[in-house]
Amino acid sequence: xxxxxxxxxxxxxxxxxxxxxxxxxxxxxxxxxxxxxxxxxxxxxxxxxxxxxxxxxxxxxxxxxxxxxxxxxxxxxxxxxxxxxxxxxxxxxxxxxxxxxxxxxxxxxxxxxxxxxxxxxxxxxxxxxxxxxxxxxxxxxxxxxxxxxxxxxxxxxxxxxxxxxxxxxxxxxxxxxxxxxxxxxxxxxxxxxxxxxxxxxxxxxxxxxxxxxxxxxxxxxxxxxxxxxxxxxxxxxxxxxxxxxxxxxxxxxxxxxxxxxxxxxxxxxxxxxxxxxxxxxxxxxxxxxxxxxxxxxxxxxxxxxxxxxxxxxxxxxxxx
Amino acid sequence: xxxxxxxxxxxxxxxxxxxxxxxxxxxxxxxxxxxxxxxxxxxxxxxxxxxxxxxxxxxxxxxxxxxxxxxxxxxxxxxxxxxxxxxxxxxxxxxxxxxxxxxxxxxxxxxxxxxxxxxxxxxxxxxxxxxxxxxxxxxxxxxxxxxxxxxxxxxxxxxxxxxxxxxxxxxxxxxxxxxxxxxxxxxxxxxxxxxxxxxxxxxxxxxxxxxxxxxxxxxxxxxxxxxxxxxxxxxxxxxxxxxxxxxxxxxxxxxxxxxxxxxxxxxxxxxxxxxxxxxxxxxxxxxxxxxxxxxxxxxxxxxxxxxxxxxxxxxxxxxxxxxxxxxxxxxxxxxxxxxxxxxxxxxxxxxxxxxxxxxxxxxxxxxxxxxxxxxxx
Numbered sequence: 001x002x003x004x005x006x007x008x009x010x011x012x013x014x015x016x017x018x019x020x021x022x023x024x025x026x027x028x029x030x031x032x033x034x035x036x037x038x039x040x041x042x043x044x045x046x047x048x049x050x051x052x053x054x055x056x057x058x059x060x061x062x063x064x065x066x067x068x069x070x071x072x073x074x075x076x077x078x079x080x081x082x083x084x085x086x087x088x089x090x091x092x093x094x095x096x097x098x099x100x101x102x103x104x105x106x107x108x109x110x111x112x113x114x115x116x117x118x119x120x121x122x123x124x125x126x127x128x129x130x131x132x133x134x135x136x137x138x139x140x141x142x143x144x145x146x147x148x149x150x151x152x153x154x155x156x157x158x159x160x161x162x163x164x165x166x167x168x169x170x171x172x173x174x175x176x177x178x179x180x181x182x183x184x185x186x187x188x189x190x191x192x193x194x195x196x197x198x199x200x201x202x203x204x205x206x207x208x209x210x211x212x213x214x215x216x217x218x219x220x221x222x223x224x225x226x227x228x229x230x231x232x233x234x235x236x237x238x239x240x241x242x243x244x245x246x247x248x249x250x251x252x253x254x255x256x257x258x259x260x261x262x263x264x265x266x267x268x269x270x271x272x273x274x275x276x277x278x279x280x281x282x283x284x285x286x287x288x289x290x291x292x293x294x295x296x297x298x299x300x301x302x303x304x305x306x307x308x309x310x311x312x313x314x315x316x317x318x319x320x
Numbered sequence: 321x322x323x324x325x326x327x328x329x330x331x332x333x334x335x336x337x338x339x340x341x342x343x344x345x346x347x348x349x350x351x352x353x354x355x356x357x358x359x360x361x362x363x364x365x366x367x368x369x370x371x372x373x374x375x376x377x378x379x380x381x382x383x384x385x386x387x388x389x390x391x392x393x394x395x396x397x398x399x400x401x402x403x404x405x406x407x408x409x410x411x412x413x414x415x416x417x418x419x420x421x422x423x424x425x426x427x428x429x430x431x432x433x434x435x436x437x438x439x440x441x442x443x444x445x446x447x448x449x450x451x452x453x454x455x456x457x458x459x460x461x462x463x464x465x466x467x468x469x470x471x472x473x474x475x476x477x478x479x480x481x482x483x484x485x486x487x488x489x490x491x492x493x494x495x496x497x498x499x500x501x502x503x504x505x506x507x508x509x510x511x512x513x514x515x516x517x518x519x520x521x522x523x524x525x526x527x528x529x530x531x532x533x534x535x536x537x538x539x540x541x542x543x544x545x546x547x548x549x550x551x552x553x554x555x556x557x558x559x560x561x562x563x564x565x566x567x568x569x570x571x572x573x574x575x576x577x578x579x580x581x582x583x584x585x586x587x588x589x590x591x592x593x594x595x596x597x598x599x600x601x602x603x604x605x606x607x608x609x610x611x612x613x614x615x616x617x618x619x620x621x622x623x624x625x626x627x628x629x630x631x632x633x634x635x636x637x638x639x640x641x642x643x644x645x646x647x648x649x650x651x652x653x654x655x656x657x658x659x660x661x662x663x664x665x666x667x668x669x670x671x672x673x674x675x676x677x678x679x680x681x682x683x684x685x686x687x688x689x690x691x692x693x694x695x696x697x
Contacts, residue, residue, distance in 0.1 A: 064441055073347045073442040075369045093477050098346070100480030101524060101563040102549030104369055105444050135480070136566040 001061040012161050020049050026159035028140040032147045033163040043141040044069050047110045075104035078111040082118045089122040108137035116142035117149035124151045186266050190254040210238050215270045222274050228311035245303050249294050256286045289313050321393025321418040326386045333375050334403050337366030340373040341399045352396035352438040371527050372446050374559040395424050396438035449547040453517045459540040465496045465507050466528045468660040468687050473525040474500035484522040484565040497572050503653045504690040519546040522569050527562035580669040582642035588666050592658045594633040598623045599651030609694050610651045615644045648694045657689035
């Protein structure tokens with residue numbers, strides 16, 4: 001069971017395995033840095049390691065105890081997920097009620113708070129009471145996507161374990177695996193490393209429109225060979241603010257890079273079209289100009305002005 | 321699994337164990353009812369992760385065949401539907417069969433149900449703690465203990481330990497105490513036979529409420545097993561096991577005063593009705609607070625709710641000892657305490673205006689009801 005984690009999360013795995021071996025697992029652990037589903041799996045693996053009674057390497061992952069922990073059917077492992085947008089106070093009170101009783105099957109109890117940062121203030125305060133003074137043998141797992149949103153009084157009472165973020169390529173494959181649109185996932189992946197935002201972006205209508213305009217712009221510019229300053233109009237409305245202009249640049253860089261390396265995977269239609277139109281040198285020239293544009297924007301150049309000068313440079317470049 | 325079973329026996333067993341099953345269980349699999357059949361008996365288990373009820377149906381009873389086992393096995397039936405089904409089908413015998421594809425076939429001569437099987441391997445392992453020290457008690461005595469103490473248990477989760485009843489077993493005495501920190505009920509039961517162990521546990525109020533429901537009116541001898549983190553009640557073929565409350569119960573023996581300044585003996589129902597009437601006005605307006613004025617030879621129960629009005633009830637005590645006194649308390653607490661006491665007359669003993677007072681039945685000293693007065697300005 002640990003093999004998989006040793007590969008993806010070598011540091012966290014070593015910390016957890018050592019504290020399990022020395023029987024010194026912290027009474028409360030906070031995970032962050034990976035999507036909640038993966039954190040949940042890791043938390044359940046740790047609990048399996050504590051409760052599995054099969055001789056040999058623990059957990060075995062095969063016995064009834066291990067399977068029931070993984071499927072969320074073990075009576076001594078309580079998993080709490082947000083009820084709607086947040087974890088509410090009465091959920092924490094119910095948890096407190098469950099924990100005030102002796103365990104059901106084993107002699108210890110575990111609880112997992114999924115998306116613990118969504119706890120309301122009242123819920124967090126109720127949690128603090130028994131996080132501090134557990135009545136019996138209890139271990140808490142707080143799974144969090146953004147640790148800065150957790151109350152400092154809670155953070156100071158838990159052992160924080162940062163998990164390694166997954167690399168981009170791996171993440172993309174994973175997203176496609178989960179049935180997300182490959183092209184949109186590719187673009188979203190450029191803009192954020194945060195999982196929650198990633199999924200949010202892929203489903204976002206505004207983002208979809210932006211991508212559509214971006215692709216139209218590239219089509220006009222590179223395939224239909226329209227004058228760069230004319231094509232610029234298509235993209236201009238997405239560049240009103242400096243921040244969004246920088247995002248557009250990041251996306252353009254990603255597409256040209258994709259075309260430059262003549263990648264086939266992931267499938268990005270517009271990049272394939274560009275590949276037929278532009279040679280590598282032309283791509284490289286675009287990339288150089290884009291880097292210059294980004295530098296100008298970061299140096300507080302006027303957005304529209306910088307954008308126009310970029311397109312004029314493109315015009316001159318193609319003439320040259 | 322493939323069996324046929326007498327419907328009457330099946331209904332009785334299912335309705336017993338379904339009392340432990342709640343519809344919104346923490347574990348999905350616990351919405352099911354576990355049925356296990358071997359060559360000699362059928363074992364039914366229902367649980368809500370706090371409370372578990374197990375019962376058995378023997379295959380042969382009084383030389384009559386109740387279950388015909390063609391193939392032993394285990395299935396988990398959806399509890400919500402199965403009781404309704406067996407109640408409503410007509411024939412005397414019910415066939416129960418596990419079909420290969422995760423379906424259970426429940427059929428009589430005329431009806432046939434196909435039910436989805438819940439995963440047997442997901443069902444928690446429930447170990448009955450029959451290896452723990454035990455003692456016996458009459459079901460009527462047990463019910464009385466629960467009736468006289470349970471209502472005092474706290475309903476607030478702010479101190480979880482107080483949501484249960486504290487049972488202390490020592491030598492030849494069983495002591496049950498419940499308190500919500502405003503009032504307290506204590507019952508002492510002498511045991512016919514001394515036990516050779518001592519133990520104290522806190523049983524959740526919910527478990528005792530369920531136990532009251534499952535215990536039949538007919539008097540039975542109940543065996544109680546006191547484990548370290550579980551308690552098991554068993555009689556006939558029924559086993560009811562529960563988790564305990566964790567933590568140490570507050571020391572309550574020091575709370576009950578032993579020396580009193582004023583003692584009143586009074587008719588039980590007269591006092592109950594007087595307080596009940598006096599609280600009529602107080603119920604809505606304030607905190608349901610009534611006053612008790614004790615002077616040389618009379619007792620008055622009064623209540624004053626400025627928005628509604630006033631009430632004055634006169635009582636004649638059967639016996640009055642000690643100094644005059646005026647005390648204020650919550651009428652609901654007093655009524656509930658009186659309801660839990662049997663007998664025609666009660667004795668109320670006071671230490672002072674701001675000190676807790678106790679109510680006991682005149683002919684049963686084993687039950688003590690203690691109430692804290694309300695501080696008024």
